[in-house]
Amino acid sequence: MLTEQKVVVIGGSSGMGLATARRLARAGAHVVIASRSEDKLNAALAVIEGKADAKALDFTDEEAVRRFFEAVGPFDHLVLMGAGLPAWGKFREIQTSALESAFKNKFWGCFFCAKYAAPYLRKNGSILFTIGGAARSAIPGTAGLAAVNGAIMCMAFTLAKELAPIRVNILSPGLVDTPAYDWMSAEEKQGFYQQMGGNLPVGRVGKPDEIAEAALYLVTNGYTTGAVLDVDGGGRLH
Ligand SMILES: NC(=O)c1ccc[n+]([C@@H]2O[C@H](COP(=O)([O-])OP(=O)(O)OC[C@H]3O[C@@H](n4cnc5c(N)ncnc54)[C@H](OP(=O)(O)O)[C@@H]3O)[C@@H](O)[C@H]2O)c1
Numbered sequence: 001m002l003t004e005q006k007v008v009v010i011g012g013s014s015g016m017g018l019a020t021a022r023r024l025a026r027a028g029a030h031v032v033i034a035s036r037s038e039d040k041l042n043a044a045l046a047v048i049e050g051k052a053d054a055k056a057l058d059f060t061d062e063e064a065v066r067r068f069f070e071a072v073g074p075f076d077h078l079v080l081m082g083a084g085l086p087a088w089g090k091f092r093e094i095q096t097s098a099l100e101s102a103f104k105n106k107f108w109g110c111f112f113c114a115k116y117a118a119p120y121l122r123k124n125g126s127i128l129f130t131i132g133g134a135a136r137s138a139i140p141g142t143a144g145l146a147a148v149n150g151a152i153m154c155m156a157f158t159l160a161k162e163l164a165p166i167r168v169n170i171l172s173p174g175l176v177d178t179p180a181y182d183w184m185s186a187e188e189k190q191g192f193y194q195q196m197g198g199n200l201p202v203g204r205v206g207k208p209d210e211i212a213e214a215a216l217y218l219v220t221n222g223y224t225t226g227a228v229l230d231v232d233g234g235g236r237l238h
Helices: 015-026 038-045 062-072 096-120 143-162 186-198 208-220
Strands: 006-010 030-035 052-056 075-080 121-130 167-173 228-231
Touching (some): 006 015, 006 062, 006 096, 121 143, 143 167, 167 208
Parallel strands (some): 006 075, 030 052, 075 121, 121 167
């Protein structure tokens, strides 16, 4: 399906990005995964079956992003799944510095990557942004997440027209079991997943492979652009 196509997966060393890189490689793509940690990238390469390369990149560094895409050269699809710590918390308690850091470590990284990748993307290619359920529903305590992810989503709608015929889509995961929650103890994490997942129509949190299947669809479906795909266990219905 993706034979002879090159896909860059930013954040491809962990969680949903790694699951997506694995899925795309299984579909025949040559994947290039990028993130900051060489150790994580090497561990990820070891579990990707298919053609894969890795390159260290901090996507908050504009000049490094420019050089990264210059080195990659022409390619087909850009998948953006990288993010640093989000700014959780009630609106009146959010620290400005935490929200600034969240914008830096997600919005600005996505902005730099899309901007410097665009000249190298083939005309039948695509960009896939990953946002998050907070931007798709009004959940108290997630205004900071909604702001960062909503900014990405609105930018992406415009890009779907401005960069056409390159397709631009948005994947919106709900709560998914990934290393993003490894700052909790195993016990805390289990309780958190049970509580949050139990409130969802599907009764559980998501798995990275379920997001990877959705990403494969958005990357490969030539008639889909400017779309938001919610893969959130029905979370936006609350
Ligand atoms: N997990 C969830 O419940 C959830 C829900 C909704 C939305 N999301 C979104 O889904 C996406 C994937 O999340 P995940 O849970 O799979 O996260 P994850 O497992 O923590 O992986 C994050 C990835 O981003 C990379 N990264 C972080 N900062 C970076 C930087 N400055 N430059 C380049 N790469 C960077 C990390 O690698 P390095 O550390 O090596 O840089 C890692 O590969 C994110 O955009 C996240 O906001 C997650």
